[in-house]
Amino acid sequence: MDTISQLTFRRFILGQQGLWPGRRFKGLNGAESALHQMQGVQLDPLTMVARSQDIAMYGRVLNYKPAHLYKMAYQRRKAFDYGGWLFMYPMSEFPYWGLPMKHRRQHGIHYESFRHPPAELVKHVLDELRERGPLGNRDFEGAKVSAWSYRGRKEASIALFYLWLTGEVMITNRKGFDRIYDLRERVLPREFDFEVMDSEAEDFFIRKSIAFLGMARENIWRTDLSGYLNRDVPREEAKTRIESLIEQQVISRGCAWKTQRIATST
Numbered sequence: 001m002d003t004i005s006q007l008t009f010r011r012f013i014l015g016q017q018g019l020w021p022g023r024r025f026k027g028l029n030g031a032e033s034a035l036h037q038m039q040g041v042q043l044d045p046l047t048m049v050a051r052s053q054d055i056a057m058y059g060r061v062l063n064y065k066p067a068h069l070y071k072m073a074y075q076r077r078k079a080f081d082y083g084g085w086l087f088m089y090p091m092s093e094f095p096y097w098g099l100p101m102k103h104r105r106q107h108g109i110h111y112e113s114f115r116h117p118p119a120e121l122v123k124h125v126l127d128e129l130r131e132r133g134p135l136g137n138r139d140f141e142g143a144k145v146s147a148w149s150y151r152g153r154k155e156a157s158i159a160l161f162y163l164w165l166t167g168e169v170m171i172t173n174r175k176g177f178d179r180i181y182d183l184r185e186r187v188l189p190r191e192f193d194f195e196v197m198d199s200e201a202e203d204f205f206i207r208k209s210i211a212f213l214g215m216a217r218e219n220i221w222r223t224d225l226s227g228y229l230n231r232d233v234p235r236e237e238a239k240t241r242i243e244s245l246i247e248q249q250v251i252s253r254g255c256a257w258k259t260q261r262i263a264t265s266t
Contacts, residue, residue, distance in 0.1 A: 009215065016214035018060040026062040031069055032078050032090075034060040039212040040087040045177040053088070074173045077189050081171045081179075082164075091192055096204040098195030101167035103230040109165055117159040125159040126168065126183070134172050134182040205229055206241055210251055218242060 004012070014020035018037040025034045034057060035041060044052040054066045061068070069088070073079035079088045082097060089097070108116065129135055140156035160181050163169040172182040185193065196204070205228040209221060216224070222238040245251045 013214045016211070023060055023062045025060055027064070028068045028072060030061040031057055031064060031072050032076075035072075035079055035088065036090050039208060040089045043081060043086045043088055051177075070174060074171075077187070080188075084165070091189065093204075093208075094188060094192045095194050095196050096201045098167065099198055099201035099205075100228065100230045101165070102195070105166045107230075109162065117155060117162050121155055121159045122163065125156055125163065129169065129181065129183055134180050136175065136178050136180045138178065202229060206245065207250065210245075 011020055016037075018024060018034050025031070025037075038056070038060070041053050041056050046052075049055070050058070051066070053069060054064075057064045057069060073081070073088060078091050080091055080094060081088050125140070128140070132139075137154065137157040137160065140154060140160075160169065160179075164171065164179075164181065168184060169181045170184050170187040171179045172187045173180040195201075206225060209224045209228055210216065213221060213224060218238065221242075222233050222235070225238070226233045242251070242253075246253055
């Protein structure tokens, strides 16, 4: 088992996240590179000094402007938005995200205050998108939901949220921070419009979860992986997968300060 100093630990984490030494990316193309380095950036509508995603980019991208993120994602189609905790990910990852999307189609969506929309409403929303083109929540009329939900105040907005999480629609643009949806086939670049095998997707998320954290205790990594896979990852399965990755020299087990066991991407 290797040991590292606190200084090395800090520099490794900062380097993995593109924050050390200094801003290594620049401009519009740099925003895409930074997104790949970070593995994903959380999107937040609230503005204090700036939106959190822009603060994250300012710290990594020289000459960054907030318009760069939207242009990179929605005009160049280099990124997509997804997840219960809204993140933006590199578009090249989309084939792997078919696994959690499929899981949600087959096993449902389990969020507090979320109610599955009826099939006829889902069909109506898809028909409207097909006929009218990209639409946002405000473009739909109809009944409000009976119980409050931050997923949306109208039945149609809940249906859009459901279709987005199951991969049938995507966010094609934004007006301010309002989501504008369209059918997946009209948003997703053709070269990424496929799903990999489940085993390949799981291998991808195992690596991604470690790369996203940089270093992590194994129990924290297991919890994070469960979130990506939308299922519980038993302790024995996690242990087997960790040992396999160590044997393949994909990751290493080290000993950080205070002798905490960690998994480290290499």
